[in-house]
Amino acid sequence: MAPQPLPLSRLLLVIFLAAGSTTGTAESAGGEEVSILLELKNSFAIPPTNINQFSSWSPSAASPCNFSGVTCDAANSVSAINLAGLGISGAIPFSSICRLPSLTKLSLGSNNLSGELASDLRNCTNLQHLDLAFNSLSGEVPDLSPLSGLRILNLTQNSFSGKFPWNSLSNLIALESLSLGDNSYDPSPFPMEVTKLTNLYWLYLSVCNLHGKIPPEIGNLTGLIDLELADNFLSGEIPPNITNLHNLWQLELYNNSLTGNFPEGFGNLANLTFLDTSMNQLTGNLSELRLLNKLVSLQLFYNDFSGEVPPEFGNFKSLVNLSLYNNRLSGTLPPKLGSWSEFNYIDVSTNFFTGPIPPDMCRMGTMKKLLLLENQFSGEIPASYASCSSLTRFRINNNSLSGVVPVGIWALPNVNIIDLQINRFEGPITKEISMAGSLSQLYLANNQFSGDLPPEISEATALVTIDVSSNQLSGEIPTSIGKLKNLSSLYLDNNQLSGQIPDAIGSCSRLSSLSLFGNSLSGPIPASIGFLPSLNSLNLARNQLSGEIPVSFTSLKLSSLDLSNNRLAGKVPASLSIDAYNNSYAGNSGLCADHVSFLRQCSSPDGGGSSNLRTTLIVIVVVIALALAGSGLFIFIRRRRSASTGELRRLSPKDSWDLKSFRVLSFDEQEIINSIKRENIIGKGGSGDVYRVVLSSGTAVAVKHICNSTYVSDRRDGQSTIALLSGGKSSVRSREFDAEVRTLSSIRHLNIVKLFCSITSEDSSLLVYEYLPNGSLWDRLHSAAGKKLVALDWGTRYEIAVGAARGLEYLHHGCDRPVLHRDVKSSNILLDKDLRPRIADFGLAKILHSAPPAHRDATTQVLIPGTYGYIAPEYAYTWKVNEKSDVYSFGVVLMELVTGRMPVEKEYGEDKDIVRWVAGRIRSRESVMGLVDGRITAAAERERAVNVLRIAILCTAGIPAMRPSMRAVVYMLQEAAGTHCAAVAAVADGKQGPQIEPLVD
Template sequence: MFRLLLCLLVHTFVAAATAAGDEVIILLDFKSSLHIPTSASAYFQSWSASASLPCNFSGITCDSRNSVSAIDLTGIGIAGNIPFSSLCGLRSLSKLSLGANKLSGEITSDLRNCSGLLHLDLANNILDGDVPDLSQLSGLRVLNLSMNTLSGHFPWSSLTNLTALECLRLGDNSFEPSPFPTEVTKLRSLYTLYLSVCNLHGQLPPEIGNLINLVDFEVSDNFLSGDIPQEITKLNKLQQLELYNNSFTGKIPVGFRNLSELAFFDADSNYLTGDLSELAFLNKLVSLQLFDNEFSGEVPAEFGDFKNLVNLSLYSNRLTGSLPEKLGSMSEFNFIDVSSNFLTGPIPPDMCRMGMMTKLLMLENKLSGEIPASYANCSSLTRFRVSNNSLSGMVPPGIWGLPNINIIDLDSNQLEGPITKDIGKAVSLNQLYLSNNRFSGELPQELSEAAALVSIDATSNYFSGEIPASIGKLNALDSLSLDQNMFSGEIPDTLGSCSKLSSLTLASNLLSGSIPASIGNLPNLNSLNLSGNQLSGEIPTSLTSLKLSSLDLSNNRLSGKVPAALSINAFNNSFTGNSGLCANGISFLPHCSSSSGSNSDKLRTLLTIFLVIIAVILTGSSVFIIIRRRRPISSADSGLHSKESWDMTSFRVLTFDEQEIINSIKQENLIGKGGSGNVYRIVLSTGKTMAVKHIWNSTDPAAAAERRNRGSVTAMLSRRSSLRSREFEAEIGTLSSIRHVNVVKLYCSITSEDSSLLVYEYLPNGSLWDRLHSEAGEKLGALDWETRHEIAVGSAQGLEYLHHGCDRPILHRDVKSSNILLDEQLRPRIADFGLAKILHCSANHAVRDSSSHVIAGTHGYIAPEYAYTWKVSEKSDVYSFGVVLLELVTGRKPVEIDYGEDKDIVRWVAGRIRSRESVIGLVDQRIKAAAERERAVLVLRIALLCTAGIPAMRPSMRTVVHMLEEAGNANHRPATAASADGKLVAAADQKNYYKQ
């Protein structure tokens, strides 16, 4: 008997040892299949082949029989495929947690063999493909597959066998569209249901009320519609309810007050109506986000008694009445945004009572009364925005000097009094908006101590005295607007030290003296307006070195000759009202006599001519040469008149003549059509391939043919066409001088009375639009993030050159992904620049530039200021480029139906930025690697800065290039929930200044 027992013990021990040895082998095979980053190598040092048991391996837990029961390798950065077939050989495995890594590949059907699993967490990886049937995993309590790139039809029906499920998280994937799965409503044990960004359509079913144990229910960022079902009021254990960014309609259901445990409620960006009375009983609310709906009525007074409420966002509704006086006084209140409503009454005084408030946003209401003095001590504030209200009285002095404040926005109120010396303490202040108020007094010298200032707008006030010379210490200043005040004295020469200044407006004051020559030293100055003052003396010649797109010196007392470089048609209205000025290039100023110019001017002119001659002699054959030939050319294309006279202007050394180009304008060579003309691919006799754009000078070819046939009756039209042709040639002359690796090469133009041919280098990989959005691009394969980033940087460098690298800024006017062409190595070239103001555009262009009376821009890319100014600036190009960046990051088009009515990609993205999950979810699902998705988030932030609603808040293209290069730095730390989300939310908040 003893021997029998001994044999049994030995057999059991041997079997256990064998099983343990097998499990060691399985785990080591798993390790060998992984890519382990250096940062995690120490973690796996305990995974040794010499180990007899795996229980001491890091991340491994064993049961009482020393069998592996749990694998937890969450968030250590491992990559590779998951070998489900071998891992499911661990017979006691009940927990497999591999979330927050870089694991890829598919979830194979071998997973079904892990029938003992209770906990499966594969979230936040880059797993793709279909999800297999899960019905064999009947014991599962936790299933988390969220934040991957899973696709196909999810096997919802298999969930009915998983009756023990307590936590189901499938959000942030690309499943095929489906109605809300009613199978889920049968899982009565669920306490967490996360189905955000799952491509769900239709309505929430009434059966949702069956899930009475739900604590967390999230279905945001889907396509759900209809009313919020009444049955949701049965879920009285709910603590978090996320319904945002859907199309829900109707009112908050009666009985919603039963959700007495609700702490986090977010239903923003829907079409909800009615009042907020049902929420007055939810006194455990911590965060309430209902912005961008159609709620009306008053904000419940009970909100003032909520002891946990720290975040209240109700902007863009139709709310009326006063805010509760005690709002925020009972809690560590942090954030309020009630902008764009019809609220009246005073600002609640005690929202910063606990000293935790960071953002107070109440712009675009009808608030009245004074700014409460209590906020002067709210040192935690970073944003104080109350513009477009009816506030009055003096600003409490301490507000000017809040140490962490980034934005003080008081525009368009009835505020008065001075800016106090306290502003010198505002060391974090970036933007100061004071326009359209009644502020008075002098600007304090201490303003210069707010060294982080980027933008100052004090337009339309009663400020007086001299502009302080100390303002020249503001090295970060990009925009200074002090127009329509009563400033006197001279313009401080120190302004020339504000090297980043791009916009300077001092119009309609009492300024006197001469224009400081130092202003001509500002390398980034794009807009200068000194009109309506008492300035005298000559216009400094130093201004000719500026790259100005806007100049206004009118209505002063200036005299002398306008510098030749400023005597151009673009500045025709810039010098009126100066009786002492003369010019040789401006029609309504007196013509300068030969004696008008000084001897130094004459000497300078002679010296310039001499230097040009020397330069031509020295550069020899490499000099930029324009050759003109004009003779009749025959054409094989019926669209070109066979007896037309053609004028060829070449800009580079050519290996072809106009005959070869014209003969190739045939239907079989047509490769594209656009608003400005047809594009042809032409293979020259030398084997070189060119792209030729055929542009009709009249509105269409038929009109041109009709004009040819009508003879002298159309003489006047012919003269107009000739004038247009000369304008075209002048513009082409400018464009042809551009030499940059990221700007498409223009070889020559061939023009006639009716049409023009532009001969460009041929880019074989088409446009960025094609690669991102077309079926042909899809067949070529998705662009990885590194390639997308290089395209972004190259395109930005091309635009930077146009804005900052030419003698005068060249505004593209139609930046879009279809105008970014790709060469053999997918390097970008900016195309179709500078032409929008002289070409006839198609119907998809929607806004006109008032200066040229020609539509400039394409729907979805057009900067919002076009809607009310019709003015084009460099910042308009920056906005359009920001849209291109959003395309690169999200993979989506600028305008799509599912954005909703009157929305484009800018508003769609801004409305979806609330958490790390939602930010990552915006990244194109075709970008697989987790690290690349994190880096894409950095570029997403840059895109939001570029698409700010106010032009002055957008960075210059030079800054954009720098930021993109930083974002692509291999050593740059990836975005985190704390860093990236905060910056993205801040950037998105900028758009609320003026709703787009």
């Protein structure tokens, strides 16, 4: 029997009941999802500034669809959660999140989330979009194969480690965007599973510890728009199949070990807009790039390219940034280069370019940086740049340029560095320089500039450095120079200046280096110079200065002083009559000093004095000879006795000791020797035990005791200085002692520890230093005792950084010959009572001078110069160190100051240190700020810390030549005191490698 239709009344009742049943189910589901989301919220710590973002998350809500950051589907079920960038912290409760049955998108990026990725994530099987980037998630990434619907996966910049489950990607065939970079995975070859994900349009695998070659199968990913494989260990050639990626918009391969040429057909990548293959070992010419006319940014620096820049580059109408520095390129630059678009910067430094400077790169008025250093450019500066008011850096030093500098160059309002050194420029420095309101560094040395130094230069009040040495300037030094309150370095040497040194120069209160030698200056030395509080280096030699050395000079703490070849007369102040200034007074016949061998005596002995003196000397010599003979016999007997008993011989006042003083002393050797007792030891290490000695005057000094025996190692403060001992009983201790004495005895610098004297005997050596009561920087940052003290605020950390940098700058640039420290680390930066820094421990500095690796043998000790975590990477394959090795180590110290972390920590992963850890976490402004030590809380101070972090990254560049000099580091640190310097953007945009401008000195 056929079913009968329901009566209308019953049909309406059924429909009503069904609707009621459905509504009840939806309400029940909505309530459950509200509970799940509230569990999610309660698991997070939300910063007060963003708590209002969750005001709509109410327990009384019937549905979560009105919660901020939550999206629902047509059935009013949660389909997407977006809580990115809210600063939330805590672990992610996937056990709750994956109970949302319709969830397809989860975006929690750019927060402070931590913990591991729980295996519960595998239950979120409907996920299509998972973004956990820029957090602090750690541990191994679990098997992701159950998430077969994923189209977007972003795990960039966390702290993941271990072996990445590349095999699980085989099941994620729907993936369109894959970003796994900036993590500390175990080393692996390029994952072939990725080359099978043919739906990919975005692939980011930078800083993934990838090794080996890029497989030719990369050409299978024809849909790729973005391919980033930078900062890995990839080698071999760029595979020819990469030319199949016709949709490619961005290609980033920088900082690998790629070799060979650009493959044939590379120019067919017609959509390529951003290309960066810098910091590799690529060769050949650039002809394959001539058809890439959509390029906006081209970064090829630090390779081995040769040949000419294709003329087609002059027709690239979108080109904004061009970096070709440190290659072997030659020929002329295309005349129309950079003239079509809003050109930003060009850097072609350190090549072999010739011909004129292209005239129209600032045609649109947007150019900021013109960097053509160290080439063979010729001709004049194009007049067009005189009106390029956007310029901030104008550096064309070390070329063959000539002519008169266009007047407008001096008046550029935003330029902070004008560097025209080592060219053939002539004509005057014009008064228009008064309008250069942002100019901080003016380098004009080694040209043919003439005329006066204009008084209007004093209106450029931002000036920190003026170097116009080795020119043909004449006239007097303007008295207005005293208005430059920020001036740190003034070099006017080797000119034709005359007249007196203006007294007003003493108003330049920040002046640390003053060099006026090789002029025709006359008259007295102004006493005001002696009151300059920061003056470190003073050279007034080869002038016609007369009168006495001002008494005020006794308050100066100079590392370098030269007053030679003048017409000075009178008595040299006692504090300046020291061996360190042996050659500082030569050629001044009127000068005298008491008790100093290199100057005539101020007072002559009476008639019988000479005979009496000779008699006295003879008696002294006889007494000393007898004493030496007796003490030698005593030492021999005592050594025999000590050897037979096996006891450690203590220092004895009866030994024959030789004291050499390097400063005015208020104690004698006996007072020091009597205090070398076990209870006075304050430090132990391979380079010698250190004692704290309180003198009878109440002053404390530090004494390092070095026995002339075999060196093994130095392990202190959780660090290990590396020593390789190859046998034999060499006099390494003696060499170390001699090295430290030679290095420190002639140094006078506020930021280098003072050496008062050395006291030596046949088998023991003592070095007496100033005592610094606050220990080392390592102690204050990392030791348990240090952490119990008041935390170092950013202002103090910054001053420590600047002071230590100045000390190293002096060692590298202020001595007759550069002094390499070779063991720069935070435990060798000591702090005085006001927490001002002193560079210390120069024992390792000269060991390799005595026994370089090339001359080691069975009886020679070889010391690897440095300490784990601080050693520059190139030492592993060059066995050589230079100034840039110290710069690298100092960069590590800067990272310690900014992050509060140690150079080596377990969290960094195997074979990793703070340098790679920092590099692996810099991809956004939020992540950069997350690197700053949590004990630095003020927002402005955290900004300044980021500025210093950028400098640290420059210092720790993998290629030594990319690192700045210490002189440049000091300047950059001074510049970084502000909160808006360009350094912030350079780090925060995540392009710390290719965006860094070279600092060539």
